[in-house]
Amino acid sequence: MLNIVLKGGDVLCADGQVRQTDLAISGSIIAQVGNINETADRIIDCRDKLLIPGFVNTHTHAAMTLFRSYADDMMLMDWLQTKIWPAEENLTGEDVYWGTQLAIAEMLKSGTTCFADMYFFMPEVAKAVAESGIRAVLARGMAGVAPTANQALAESESFYKEWNNGADGRITIMLGPHAPYTCPPDYLKKVTALAEKLKAQIHIHLSETAGEVAECQKQYGKSPIALMNELGVLDHGVLAAHCVHVSSEDIAIMKEKKVRVAHNPGSNMKLASGVAPVPDMLAAGICVGLGTDGAASNNNLDMLEELRLTAMLHKVHRLDPLAIPANKAVDMATCKGAAALGLDHVGKLEPSYKADITILDMKEPHWHPRHDRLSLLTYAANASDVHTVIVNGKVLLDNHQLTTIDQERLLAEVDRRGLRLVKN
């Protein structure tokens, strides 16, 4: 017997077309898309609703929700040195657990079913992921210049061994060297050796700011992408966050090495980092997913906003209204994002794919009239339209209510902890 049948919704099918049909879930898997007459444990009426693959947030620092709205409209280094780093000094493992739960609550309520995280106290993050039911790709952030450099390598290895493929296969572990400017070549060699040993992939920040690229050129005579290539970092399956300041030579390297990109338009706009050459990357055939970055630099984890910004920012930046059309942006927010995280059979509403599904209510005025549903999703929808969310076959958001997280307790915890962390 089927576990769940989603009945009569408008389904974004794997061919990119939206059709009114049914969708059946068996265990953690999509069993069927089409007219379904079989019975099931649960039937959900999806008329007037849009079913899409769950959003994949390819780059965030989940627990930084605790610093949401703490410091904005500042120069990057001032922001880091006077605000974020001192506050992060106060973080405990418990804070990270609750901050991550806050992020997961917000992500589920806005339709995200999978996220890639880089932070610290990562076993606490994995615990939050395991308990909540969401899917995640986790990396212990490592800075070679920090006193914790060697400890971070050891923690990454034990974290990988304990949690990779954990929580019913919902958790994948990557290695997380923070960035070339915090990880010198010798340290990156240790990271690649560990990647080789564990067969783990790598999540890293690359070429986020012009200053960082100029500094790399000055110090090593090459771009961060070229330096990573020389050090062998790109040989292990790399998820590269940002890639704002990349040249056509960089893009050629990225293409050759199958580097996958996490594009974070909201963070890049708010921090004034610049506009990544995403149309060029797409033209080169590079896999580009979307991410929110941390809530301290965004300040939410709303993938619908990133989807919309992706479709709009590149149009105005290139002065080309055809730069990234709605359907391409939706792909980047869903199946391309899953591919960017190296996940198999995630990101499409198709039989044999993981049942990671976001169901949006189309009843509000901004969904009318409905000439084109993907256009409405991209340019008109908002996060609160997300009605029900299914991950790995389990309903985690049911008619706007979280099923695995006690929201009231969560908000009380994070309010208390958030205020404590920023006290001098």
Next chain:
Amino acid sequence: MLNIVLKGGDVLCADGQVRQTDLAISGSIIAQVGNINETADRIIDCRDKLLIPGFVNTHTHAAMTLFRSYADDMMLMDWLQTKIWPAEENLTGEDVYWGTQLAIAEMLKSGTTCFADMYFFMPEVAKAVAESGIRAVLARGMAGVAPTANQALAESESFYKEWNNGADGRITIMLGPHAPYTCPPDYLKKVTALAEKLKAQIHIHLSETAGEVAECQKQYGKSPIALMNELGVLDHGVLAAHCVHVSSEDIAIMKEKKVRVAHNPGSNMKLASGVAPVPDMLAAGICVGLGTDGAASNNNLDMLEELRLTAMLHKVHRLDPLAIPANKAVDMATCKGAAALGLDHVGKLEPSYKADITILDMKEPHWHPRHDRLSLLTYAANASDVHTVIVNGKVLLDNHQLTTIDQERLLAEVDRRGLRLVKN
């Protein structure tokens, strides 16, 4: 006795600070901000809610909601000539009435209490405004090159006489010459003569695209702003939509003539028009409000999105994270917008101001923790957080429910009409 007391909310006061306090409404006016012990007809519990002046949408074409999602990701002229203009040919007065009601429903539900509109069948628009209870500044769009050129002038005059200061003073009428490229100098002289006669102000599109400015330079040897100045258009109180491609000389003229600007970042991004030099206009002391433009080129009427885009787009465009901070963007979306429309005592939560108030619920995860409420409003909130909306002292949205519009009937009407309009 007071009519309404809003009790214990976090109030964005006229000095820009947020304080937990009470707010009293008497008739259409804010009577008091501070601790209130008097009784009232209605007391609304505003704990855990943020009270801000209602958003002012300084530029839209409300009835174009009917074309929402009909045609996107196209070149501007292709979009207009093959899609929008043929569909507009099919519009009836009744369509415009229902399309405007749809826009008003969406605007109220997302916290907008006043909008500036330019379209046709304007008495139908005024009727929708009068019935719904929202505040509006309306202009009959006029194109001097169209066969309806003289009729539009006559309609503008009768519309002004019938509706200016109508609906309990909620409606103001402006004259709406569409743009310099559709209104030749001789026609604009007739418009300014009518403005002079009626003492009416002017709402016009200026310098939206680079192509339009280049064409104006070629034809008249000057920029659209300079041409308007020469023709006397700027002497009558002008609300200028877009102003994307303006030079420093243009900005000097705008400053001298007290031109007020409707900045539409969402539309400018989606149509790839360019980025308006808003930081320069603000530095020159020009009054800049925010607008959504029509829903065919946005595709929603969500002022929170325009507020966020304003705070984010100019940062990345100038590579300056301090370009437009949250509090300045909030001003542009509220009190500066009211000033841009020439409205008196609208746009602040202060005694003697009109009771146009938007109340946002801060209960969702993306509002936690709360280090800074204006930052949360600007960078994290979404339209569905709008809980209750008051215009001119009347509750028009009550706990997410429209009080003056039958939403179910409305959506059935616009769905039917929207599909009819685009049939070939």
